[in-house]
Amino acid sequence: MRYLPHTQEDIKEMLSVIGVDTVEALFDAIPASCRTTKPMNLPAAMSEWDLNAHMDALAATMASSREYRVFIGAGSYNHYIPSSVPYLLSRSEFATAYTPYQPEISQGTLQGIYEFQTLVTRLLGMEVATASHYDGATGLSEALLMAVRKTKKKKVAVSALCHPFHREVLRTYLGPAGVEIVELPYGQDGRTDLAALEALDDVAAVAVQSPNFFGVVEHLNEFSDAIHAKKGLMIASFTEAIAWGLLKTPGSQGVDIVAGDGQSLGIPKAFGGPGLGLLASTKALMRQLPGRLVGTTTDLDGKRGFVLTLAAREQHIRREKATSNICSNNGLCAMNAAMYMASLGGSGFKRLAQINHNKAEYLKRQLMAAGVEIPFASPTFNEFVAKFPQGFESTYDRLLSSMVVAGLPLGRFYPELEGYYLLCVTETLSKTDMDQLVKEVTE
Amino acid sequence: MSGYSQGESGLILNEPLLWEKGKKGRCGFSLPACDVDEVCFDEALAGDGPDFPDLSEVEVVRHYTRLSTWNFGVDTGMYPLGSCTMKYNPKVNERQAGLTGFADAHPLLPEARTQGALKLMYDLEQFLKELTGMAAVTLQPAAGAHGELTGILMMYAYHKKRGEIRTKMLVPDTAHGTNPASGALCGYTPVPVPVSEEGIMRVEDVRERMDEETAGIMVTNPNTLGLFEKNIRDICAIVHEKGGLVYGDGANLNAVMGYVKMGEIGVDVMHFNLHKTFSTPHGGGGPGSGPVAVNDILAPFLPVPRVEKERDRYRLVTTYPDSIGRMMTFYGHFGILVRAYSYILSMGGEGLKEASAHAVLNANYIKERLKDTFHLAYDQTCMHECVFSDANQEEFGVTTLDIAKRLIDYGFHPPTIYFPLVVHGALMIEPTETETKEDIDHFINTLKVIAREAKESPELLKNAPIRSKVRRLDETAAARKPCLSG
Numbered sequence: 001m002r003y004l005p006h007t008q009e010d011i012k013e014m015l016s017v018i019g020v021d022t023v024e025a026l027f028d029a030i031p032a033s034c035r036t037t038k039p040m041n042l043p044a045a046m047s048e049w050d051l052n053a054h055m056d057a058l059a060a061t062m063a064s065s066r067e068y069r070v071f072i073g074a075g076s077y078n079h080y081i082p083s084s085v086p087y088l089l090s091r092s093e094f095a096t097a098y099t100p101y102q103p104e105i106s107q108g109t110l111q112g113i114y115e116f117q118t119l120v121t122r123l124l125g126m127e128v129a130t131a132s133h134y135d136g137a138t139g140l141s142e143a144l145l146m147a148v149r150k151t152k153k154k155k156v157a158v159s160a161l162c163h164p165f166h167r168e169v170l171r172t173y174l175g176p177a178g179v180e181i182v183e184l185p186y187g188q189d190g191r192t193d194l195a196a197l198e199a200l201d202d203v204a205a206v207a208v209q210s211p212n213f214f215g216v217v218e219h220l221n222e223f224s225d226a227i228h229a230k231k232g233l234m235i236a237s238f239t240e241a242i243a244w245g246l247l248k249t250p251g252s253q254g255v256d257i258v259a260g261d262g263q264s265l266g267i268p269k270a271f272g273g274p275g276l277g278l279l280a281s282t283k284a285l286m287r288q289l290p291g292r293l294v295g296t297t298t299d300l301d302g303k304r305g306f307v308l309t310l311a312a313r314e315q316h317i318r319r320e321k322a323t324s325n326i327c328s329n330n331g332l333c334a335m336n337a338a339m340y341m342a343s344l345g346g347s348g349f350k351r352l353a354q355i356n357h358n359k360a361e362y363l364k365r366q367l368m369a370a371g372v373e374i375p376f377a378s379p380t381f382n383e384f385v386a387k388f389p390q391g392f393e394s395t396y397d398r399l400l401s402s403m404v405v406a407g408l409p410l411g412r413f414y415p416e417l418e419g420y421y422l423l424c425v426t427e428t429l430s431k432t433d434m435d436q437l438v439k440e441v442t443e
Numbered sequence: 444m445s446g447y448s449q450g451e452s453g454l455i456l457n458e459p460l461l462w463e464k465g466k467k468g469r470c471g472f473s474l475p476a477c478d479v480d481e482v483c484f485d486e487a488l489a490g491d492g493p494d495f496p497d498l499s500e501v502e503v504v505r506h507y508t509r510l511s512t513w514n515f516g517v518d519t520g521m522y523p524l525g526s527c528t529m530k531y532n533p534k535v536n537e538r539q540a541g542l543t544g545f546a547d548a549h550p551l552l553p554e555a556r557t558q559g560a561l562k563l564m565y566d567l568e569q570f571l572k573e574l575t576g577m578a579a580v581t582l583q584p585a586a587g588a589h590g591e592l593t594g595i596l597m598m599y600a601y602h603k604k605r606g607e608i609r610t611k612m613l614v615p616d617t618a619h620g621t622n623p624a625s626g627a628l629c630g631y632t633p634v635p636v637p638v639s640e641e642g643i644m645r646v647e648d649v650r651e652r653m654d655e656e657t658a659g660i661m662v663t664n665p666n667t668l669g670l671f672e673k674n675i676r677d678i679c680a681i682v683h684e685k686g687g688l689v690y691g692d693g694a695n696l697n698a699v700m701g702y703v704k705m706g707e708i709g710v711d712v713m714h715f716n717l718h719k720t721f722s723t724p725h726g727g728g729g730p731g732s733g734p735v736a737v738n739d740i741l742a743p744f745l746p747v748p749r750v751e752k753e754r755d756r757y758r759l760v761t762t763y764p765d766s767i768g769r770m771m772t773f774y775g776h777f778g779i780l781v782r783a784y785s786y787i788l789s790m791g792g793e794g795l796k797e798a799s800a801h802a803v804l805n806a807n808y809i810k811e812r813l814k815d816t817f818h819l820a821y822d823q824t825c826m827h828e829c830v831f832s833d834a835n836q837e838e839f840g841v842t843t844l845d846i847a848k849r850l851i852d853y854g855f856h857p858p859t860i861y862f863p864l865v866v867h868g869a870l871m872i873e874p875t876e877t878e879t880k881e882d883i884d885h886f887i888n889t890l891k892v893i894a895r896e897a898k899e900s901p902e903l904l905k906n907a908p909i910r911s912k913v914r915r916l917d918e919t920a921a922a923r924k925p926c927l928s929g
Contacts, residue, residue: 001789001790001794001797003530003531003533003722003789003790003798003876003877004794004797004798004801004876004877005877005878005879005880006801006804006879006880010879010880011804013880014804014805014808014880015804017808017811017812018804018807018808018811019811023800023801023803023804024800026800026803026804026807026824027702027800027803028824029670029671029673029823029824029825029826030671030673030699030702030703031673031676033676033708034671034673034675034676034703034707034708035702035703036576036701036702036703036704036707038576038704039792040573040574040701040792040795040796041573041792042570042573042574042787042791042792042795043787043788043791043792044791044792044793045788045789045790045791045793045794046788046789046791048535048789051535051539051785051788051789052535052538052539054788055538055539055542055781055785056542057559058544058559058560058562058563059539059542059543059544059545059559060544060559061544061556061557061558061559061562062544062545062547062548062552062556062557062558062559062560063548063549063552063553063556063557064543064544064546064547064548065547065548065549066543066547068556070549070552072549072551072552074551075550075551075772075773076549076550076551076773078547078549080473080475082471082472082473082500084471084500084503084504086541087504088503088504088507088508088511090537091507091508091511092516092517092518092519092532092724093511093512093514093515093516093518093519094507094511094514094516094726094727095516095532095724095726095727096516096517096518096519096522096529096532096724096725097514097515097516097517097522097725097726097727098522098524098527098529098725098727098728099725099727099728099729100727100728101524101859102515102847102848102851102856102857103913103916103918104848104851104908104911104912104913104914104915104916105513105514105515105851105856105908105911105912106513106514106515106727107510107513107514107911107912107913108510108511108512108513108514109514109727109728111458111460111510111513112507112510112727113727114460114927114928114929115460115461115929117927117928118460118461118462118928118929119461119493119495121928122493122494122495123493123495125490127928128927128928129927129928131728132729134585134586134589134730134771135585135771135772135773136772137769137771137772138585138589138770138771145628163772165769165772165773166772168768168769169768169769169770169771169772171768172596172746172767172768172769172770173628175768176596176599176628176629176630177628177629177630178630217485217488244490244492244493245492245493246484246489246490246492247484247488247489247490248488248489248490249490252490261772268546268547268778269546269547269548269549269550270540270545270546270548270777270778271545271548271549271550271557271560271773271774271777271778272550272771272772272773272774272775272777273550273585273730273771273772273773273774273775273776273777273778273779274585274729274730274732274776274777274778274779275772275773286925286927292728293925293927294927295921295922295925295926295927296921296926296929297916297917297918297920297921298916298917298920299913299914299915299916299917300914300915301914303913303914305912305913305916306916307916307918307921309918309921309922309925309927310922310925311922312922314620315588315619315620315621315623315624316619316620316621316862317620318620318624319620319623319624319633320623320624320626320627320632320633321627322620322624322627324624325588325589325591325592325621325624325625325627325628326586326588326589327586327587327588327619327620327621328586328587328588328718328725328728328729328730328731329586329728329729329730330585330726330729330730331726331727331728331729331730332724332726332727332728332729332730333726333729333730335507335726335727338461339503339507341493341495342461342471342495342496342498342503342506343470343471343472343498343500343503344470344471344472344495345465345469345470345471345472345495345496345497345498346467346492346493346494346495346496346497347467347468347470347492347497348470348471348472348474348497349492349493349495350492350493351474352472352474353492354477354481354484355474355475355477357482357484358477358479358480358481358482359477359479361479361482362479362480362482379484379485379488400553400555400556405549405552405553405556408551427475430478431478431479434479
């Protein structure tokens with residue numbers, strides 16, 4: 001096996017130093033009653049070439065967005081990724097290192113993550129960002145737990161327009177902690193109902209996604225004001241990070257904690273993961289944040305350097321009193337996102353967001369002109385809801401066989417929206433793609 | 444003596460922070476032309492856009508290339524970081540994860556168009572079941588600690604279903620910090636179990652502590668001293684007798700593949716660290732992947748969605764009323780699952796067993812050759828890692844930290860230090876199976892040189908490292924006045 005370098009001679013020499021005759025003898029340290037007697041029923045080793053052919057065949061069954069026109073976002077977005085980004089990311093000095101416990105030989109990762117934290121604070125208008133979390137859903141769950149710890153209240157309000165899967169994850173996380181989750185309904189404008197929050201008492205935090213699951217931009221500042229009046233914390237979440245190229249930042253709208261998905265920032269969709277959890281807060285909440293933080297310092301010669309810091313929050317120091325159990329985060333995905341943001345730059349980021357907006361608005365306009373109902377009139381960013389005509393299912397299937405995935409049916413998530421579809425358009429879809437969709441849908 | 448041979452010292456280049464470079468108006472991205480009309484965004488909602496530096500592609504490429512040269516990875520050299528299993532990360536696995544069909548697949552595509560991914564997940568679950576003798580697997584958890592949380596949530600749900608709320612969890616002194624921290628998320632107070640003079644848990648200590656208010660025990664086996672918990676069967680029996688469950692932390696699974704099946708010795712639920720045992724890159728701190736395997740009684744509580752096979756079709760199924768729910772937005776770190784699957788198929792069952800055999804051989808060889816130089820905490824046959832301490836060097840005023848930093852000057856990544864907590868000044872060495880004997884000998888000889896230096900010229904250790912990008916960093920100052928962004 002090419003990953004196992006020992007020759008028989010090596011093994012013999014090593015065993016004689018140890019003073020046993022066989023490698024098996026070393027396993028005498030395990031009581032016989034604990035040793036398995038059954039052979040492992042696993043496949044035999046494959047050559048590199050047979051393995052490649054096997055994997056190619058599996059991958060070939062997938063509807064990849066290079067061949068298909070996929071009009072779905074809903075938490076995973078198809079954006080162009082510059083070739084330079086995966087190329088740089090494959091530098092094995094980044095990829096094959098671990099958590100930078102030894103800062104003197106991890107300055108590449110540490111400076112990279114420090115830059116990532118900085119870019120995230122600038123993207124979201126927040127004061128502090130962590131070195132990453134697993135994804136938006138787990139980050140949002142941790143954000144709510146932070147608020148519960150900070151306010152010592154056991155009730156949280158969550159918008160019904162937070163991603164349905166995010167809401168499922170936070171029910172998993174918060175249930176055993178005894179936290180009550182109150183869901184805020186949405187109104188006819190496709191926005192979260194502010195009045196429902198105002199009617200609540202004793203709330204630790206409110207979580208509102210913007211752009212929300214329907215693509216609609218929420219008035220975060222109004223929720224900030226309402227929840228602050230109740231001495232709770234304002235949490236904003238998001239799944240489409242590119243939106244911040246055009247929208248007012250959460251930080252400028254009184255938000256205390258932001259938890260979002262960073263997959264849009266140059267990370268392949270990869271059937272849902274690994275993505276990237278972005279977690280940011282005000283400075284006041286810095287010591288409540290879960291997971292790694294990188295900070296600046298100086299070395300013995302006074303040179304600038306970077307280290308993991310504020311470890312007193314973390315499990316390896318604080319054990320059961322830590323702010324979270326997280327150890328490995330999504331570090332390489334954070335580097336990926338930083339490389340992508342650096343490649344776009346401020347000007348490029350803004351322009352890319354504008355292109356996304358232009359395209360989605362074009363499709364929306366064309367559909368409306370063709371008589372398709374767009375139920376929510378509020379401004380959206382690259383995603384919106386449309387109601388397709390009766391019997392659209394067969395059209396959907398026909399489109400699928402011609403390599404078009406015509407949106408995400410919403411009935412599964414919101415029973416009252418049976419027959420409605422969530423459509424997403426990014427810079428990767430052309431006017432021709434959209435015209436074709438409109439034609440097929442309304443035929 | 445200089446101590447360095449030719450070729451050991453590199454070129455160290457400077458590189459500013461991203462925003463100390465660039466000029467407004469540059470762009471390192473091929474922005475596509477817009478083939479539709481411009482539409483102004485609603486003014487009341489619009490912001491200014493992010494204040495990022497504008498850089499050309501070559502500036503970005505040089506920036507990260509330079510940064511990378513300040514990092515040490517497994518591809519750079521031996522990385523014997525105990526309990527982290529820093530084995531070689533095969534390149535063919537990267538190819539598989541990068542295949543368009545996988546990398547470009549949207550997670551919400553219709554099932555008929557994602558059969559390859561679902562089959563891969565289904566088969567990987569079967570492999571992990573077979574390796575551990577467990578009944579069912581979820582691939583959803585994002586990392587080891589996330590797997591622990593998943594497992595503990597299932598334990599909690601199991602007790603709750605039986606009408607019990609238990610409040611405590613037994614956690615050995617040798618456990619990773621993630622164990623008590625994961626338990627805390629379900630409100631479990633950790634009850635420490637001490638380590639015996641043999642370096643393992645005693646049956647009596649578990650019996651004394653286990654009661655009907657205790658949810659169970661979290662066991663890392665082999666433990667973080669690199670020793671097999673020989674009493675595990677009796678310990679499991681005691682825990683089960685009181686209605687508790689046994690959680691197996693799979694961080695050290697690399698020692699026993701093909702030798703021990705956790706499901707056969709009484710473990711009810713365990714996690715895997717695919718980034719350790721199954722060779723996926725650690726990525727400078729993730730993304731990892733922490734699948735969880737359970738026995739029959741816990742299977743109903745597994746997270747949803749679950750991957751199922753019906754004749755030749757694969758489906759994602761969510762209809763499990765007792766499920767703890769979803770742990771992540773989608774199905775886990777699929778890209779990491781692809782790599783681990785590719786690794787298992789490259790190795791085959793026999794190859795995995797051989798990997799464990801060589802990992803244990805290497806650790807015992809290091810233990811044997813260094814035990815006269817460094818104090819060995821527990822002198823007995825170890826599994827895949829061995830734990831020394833700085834007790835022999837104390838008289839020279841030299842600590843484990845100094846030894847670790849001096850190893851950097853000689854071109855090695857230091858072992859895990861000051862863990863496990865039960866060994867004062869621990870140096871925890873896990874060589875893994877992928878190192879050659881020559882490199883292991885070089886590592887051993889270097890540690891012997893360092894031990895001599897500790898005696899003869901301790902300042903060499905105190906000042907180390909001197910050949911890295913930066914010298915020792917002031918971590919206290921970093922924490923006192925945190926500067927977390929620029």
